[in-house]
Amino acid sequence: MSERWTLSADARPSEMRAFGSLEAVFALEGEFITKDPLSRVLKVTVDGTRYYVKRYTRPAKDPLRYWLGRPRIRAEWENLLAFANWEIPTARVVAHGLERHFGRFVRGALVTEEIPNTTDLAQLAKSRDPRMSQSGWVNQCIRQVARIAQKMHNNGFAHNDLHWRNLLFREDDKRVYLIDCPSGMHWPAWLLRYRAVKDLASLDKSAKLVFRRTQRLRFLLAYLETDRLTPEGKRWARAVERAHGRRALRKRLGL
Template sequence: MAGWVLDPAYSKLSPDFGSLGAVFALTGERVTQDPLSEVIRVERDGVRYYVKRYTGAGKGLRRYVGRPRVKAEWQNLKLFERWGIPTAPIVAYGLERRFGGFARGALITRELAWTEDLAALANVHDQRLRDSGWVRDVSRQLADATRSMHARRFAHNDLKWRNLLVDPQRNLFLIDCPTGAFWWGPFLQRRIIKDLACLDKVAKYQLRRTQRMRFYLQYVQRGHLTREDKSRIRQILDFFQGRE
């Protein structure tokens, strides 16, 4: 049994995107591949689309219980839209089950034209990372988006620079969130620390200490650090100790 949704705005693409079978028959430029999924890029009418096709529900227990990874991904992107967090537009999504278990699924998003991910900028030592105004604008947007998620008890769980896109107008977008989820109590606090540590893992090599501190103060919406902030910052700095 398959369930598939194509955004009506893209109905003219139904021959290619109108069913799960058609989507799995698509050919295109392979972007990534792992044991659970692959991403290909296709172009239609001058617009590029990313097609993520899953053949596995997830790792560990997710292979048998809980949301399949592809379902979590499209639901999380929809949450970002609802919360006003800029992300890639969803074109189509769905999955197929056999005998009650996950068989396959897919998610199609429209390309965010002229964007680059922050990890790629860091890898080539892009001069924008040396532009204090550019860093300030992007940092503010990232702080707002991260705070918005965490205030709702939601953690991204893969908040890395490669999943942050920026366009020439300095607009920031969050993408790729298949493992994001809602948490409570100490579990939430641990996930919040992980999100912030993932961001700082690259930032500590690319940004000045004052810029990293400004991001944190923007995130907590305070002008100075409290005792609790100092304790949390120590946890952030220690999170990946011995694992890098």
């Protein structure tokens, strides 16, 4: 049995006690948040600070991942650490690791510190938050989300699940944070544009419901770092619209 467990270099004494090993993390009890066939998420409080504890007992939906490839939990922590390295606001990774037996995945866990006083953009839209109709607030969010997408893509990385539910707005510092990225990965240059367009189309899917066309265009211009719609910008806009069409077709066909 082999175990790889890592605590953050800036871990506090209370975090070292609570999350010092994979065994300790799997023994934790807390508030149940959600579960799926692969994992279970709890919220725990340590010395007044709240943390999310995600525990995996399967590496992925594909049985081959027990032996081959990158387990989903490893992808989660590596992607969050990459975001921090690229200066993308994200949840602080406190501890992470996994256990194998003769090379076969057994279990794994990820501990992140809660980002307090946040609401995801999807919830803000669903609740018809008044800020969604304030042009100053919307423009601020647009610029931040565009910068997040741009930083990922400039590093050869695509999120693959870049929906509003994974973007948190924090009132305290007026910042947008990116969370939850188990499906993201680096892509070769010849595939990156296609994957980047899919990311932008995922964001635009929600934006179409609440933002004006000019605001959606402003997002694309911010992403491309230009103040006017160039021929290249028009190609990106058409590509995003085509991605919407492909998604709608797949939905109609049940694919």
